[in-house]
Amino acid sequence: MPIFFQVIANGLVTFAIYVLVAGGISFLYAATRIFHLANGVVVLGAGYVFWWAWVWLGWHPAAAVVFSLVISSAVGLLMNEFVYEPLRRRGTKGLGYLIATLALLIFGTAVVMALFGAQPRTFDFQTASLVFGGVYMTVFQLWALMISILLLIVFFWIIRFTRFGKALRATADNETVAEVLGVDTKMLRRWAFLLASLFAAVGGILNGLEFNLDPNMGLIFAVRGFTAAVIGGVGSFGGAVIGSALVSFLEQAIVWFLGAGWRNAIVFILLFFFLLLRPGGIFGSKN
Amino acid sequence: MGYFIYLVTLIAIYMMVIISYAVPVGWTGLLTLGHISLLAVGAYTAAILMTHGVSFWFGLLAAALAAGGVSFLLALTARRIKEDYFTLITIGFIFVVNAIIVNWTSVTKGPFGITGIERPSGFEDPFSFMALTVLALLITAFFLQRVVNSPFGRALESVRDDDLVAESLGKPVAKLRIVSLVTSGVFVGGAGAFVAAFLQFINAQVFWLDNVIFILAAIVVGGLASFRGAIVGTLVLYLIFEPLRFLPFPPGLIGSLRLGTFSLLLLLVVIFRPKGIMGRAQLGE
Numbered sequence: 333m334p335i336f337f338q339v340i341a342n343g344l345v346t347f348a349i350y351v352l353v354a355g356g357i358s359f360l361y362a363a364t365r366i367f368h369l370a371n372g373v374v375v376l377g378a379g380y381v382f383w384w385a386w387v388w389l390g391w392h393p394a395a396a397v398v399f400s401l402v403i404s405s406a407v408g409l410l411m412n413e414f415v416y417e418p419l420r421r422r423g424t425k426g427l428g429y430l431i432a433t434l435a436l437l438i439f440g441t442a443v444v445m446a447l448f449g450a451q452p453r454t455f456d457f458q459t460a461s462l463v464f465g466g467v468y469m470t471v472f473q474l475w476a477l478m479i480s481i482l483l484l485i486v487f488f489w490i491i492r493f494t495r496f497g498k499a500l501r502a503t504a505d506n507e508t509v510a511e512v513l514g515v516d517t518k519m520l521r522r523w524a525f526l527l528a529s530l531f532a533a534v535g536g537i538l539n540g541l542e543f544n545l546d547p548n549m550g551l552i553f554a555v556r557g558f559t560a561a562v563i564g565g566v567g568s569f570g571g572a573v574i575g576s577a578l579v580s581f582l583e584q585a586i587v588w589f590l591g592a593g594w595r596n597a598i599v600f601i602l603l604f605f606f607l608l609l610r611p612g613g614i615f616g617s618k619n
Numbered sequence: 620m621g622y623f624i625y626l627v628t629l630i631a632i633y634m635m636v637i638i639s640y641a642v643p644v645g646w647t648g649l650l651t652l653g654h655i656s657l658l659a660v661g662a663y664t665a666a667i668l669m670t671h672g673v674s675f676w677f678g679l680l681a682a683a684l685a686a687g688g689v690s691f692l693l694a695l696t697a698r699r700i701k702e703d704y705f706t707l708i709t710i711g712f713i714f715v716v717n718a719i720i721v722n723w724t725s726v727t728k729g730p731f732g733i734t735g736i737e738r739p740s741g742f743e744d745p746f747s748f749m750a751l752t753v754l755a756l757l758i759t760a761f762f763l764q765r766v767v768n769s770p771f772g773r774a775l776e777s778v779r780d781d782d783l784v785a786e787s788l789g790k791p792v793a794k795l796r797i798v799s800l801v802t803s804g805v806f807v808g809g810a811g812a813f814v815a816a817f818l819q820f821i822n823a824q825v826f827w828l829d830n831v832i833f834i835l836a837a838i839v840v841g842g843l844a845s846f847r848g849a850i851v852g853t854l855v856l857y858l859i860f861e862p863l864r865f866l867p868f869p870p871g872l873i874g875s876l877r878l879g880t881f882s883l884l885l886l887l888v889v890i891f892r893p894k895g896i897m898g899r900a901q902l903g904e
């Protein structure tokens with residue numbers, strides 16, 4: 333039984349990080365019809381910029397966090413402005429964006445690898461361990477979980493109760509009608525990218541502190557993010573949360589019982605069956 | 620001279636993969652990224668058989684059949700789901716094949732890879748192996764050229780341009796998608812046997828992202844739905860990258876430079892010239 337609870341506890345930690353990435357991918361798809369896999373680059377870049385400012389330059393960690401968030405959201409906004417918007421003006425649909433986002437993802441990974449090297453980078457950072465009835469969690473892990481849940485609440489509030497959220501939901505429903513009714517969809521997309529990039533950047537910083545940095549993380553986060561988003565139902569807030577939880581707990585169970593080598597493969601087999609049997613995801617429509 | 624023979628053999632093998640890859644992506648409009656893993660299935664099938672005493676020719680046949688079979692399973696998913704979800708599934712397929720290669724150590728030797736693969740008997744020296752590879756490329760090109768220029772090829776293009784219209788005109792859309800993926804898979808599997816015999820050593824790293832982005836960039840830069848485009852794209856990418864090898868960069872930087880060059884080129888073409896150098900179609904119009 334303690335093993336079961338330990339798997340749940342480990343799953344909660346990865347959940348806290350995945351949901352920030354998956355949530356961004358999911359609601360960006362609803363708002364813009366783009367599968368923004370390059371959000372993985374934002375996760376990756378945020379971690380490395382934070383590492384560079386804190387460990388390399390020796391800044392105060394709070395300043396490093398702010399710096400990392402600014403750079404990462406700038407990267408997200410630039411990707412929208414100089415890649416997706418020109419494609420949109422030409423009337424591109426699904427697969428055109430998909431090639432572009434893949435190219436961005438790989439390009440971002442290559443840039444990080446060129447600047448920081450292929451070897452993992454570590455933080456000299458440790459917090460005390462707490463034991464709850466045989467289950468170990470560190471103080472940092474609890475903090476990560478709280479920060480993530482707090483951001484989710486803020487996010488939910490923005491979507492539900494602000495003018496921006498209302499415009500966003502209208503655009504997701506029908507872009508043309510929203511535009512006719514006076515929504516500035518171009519500006520809206522900018523805000524959507526800003527929000528998704530900020531979330532992904534927080535995820536990237538938390539991930540760096542918990543699991544170290546590795547240039548391949550961009551791709552890994554992109555695929556975890558879209559897997560969680562698709563399993564939950566793309567475009568649904570609850571779906572991204574449930575999807576991330578499912579992927580995180582499944583992953584931790586696999587790591588515990590089968591070994592880490594099978595983690596990606598089995599998560600993908602789950603995605604495979606979802607797409608075949610219920611392509612709309614848990615919260616989506618049947619088709 | 621030795622370097623020249625090496626380069627021609629390598630480019631011939633890449634071209635075999637790339638013109639086979641061009642059929643489902645360029646003509647049928649199915650953006651699969653899983654071809655690098657079909658290549659892995661072919662290469663591993665051939666390598667495992669050949670290191671157990673089977674001849675190259677039988678290994679080649681088995682590689683083509685194995686990759687064709689796996690391609691069929693992957694193609695079954697393309698029947699029902701939206702096209703961008705199919706692409707996501709093929710990314711997943713790369714991870715699944717990679718996990719099998721790395722973890723099924725009793726058969727694939729895991730991370731160490733398979734060593735001591737021999738060249739086909741009678742073609743041991745580099746020159747005659749190059750000639751054999753070029754011959755295989757010509758046969759592949761001849762066959763696929765016939766396929767895409769037939770009425771069948773035009774039916775594939777109707778699926779790419781608008782699958783609903785194709786369906787309403789009575790084209791068997793699902794079947795066309797499957798046949799194009801399996802045909803292409805068979806040839807990529809065969810090319811896998813050549814990869815194994817050429818490198819004489821294979822591991823999971825050979826079939827990872829560098830080459831996914833390379834073959835995708837080659838057909839997009841060259842232009843979709845065009846054979847000449849795929850061939851020109853391959854040559855252009857090689858000519859851009861090959862000189863980098865001779866510049867005094869630290870070896871650790873070469874890998875990221877390669878990834879960065881190909882992905883940036885792919886991005887620029889998608890933004891500024893979506894039909895590539897001589898393409899007849901573009902994805903996601």
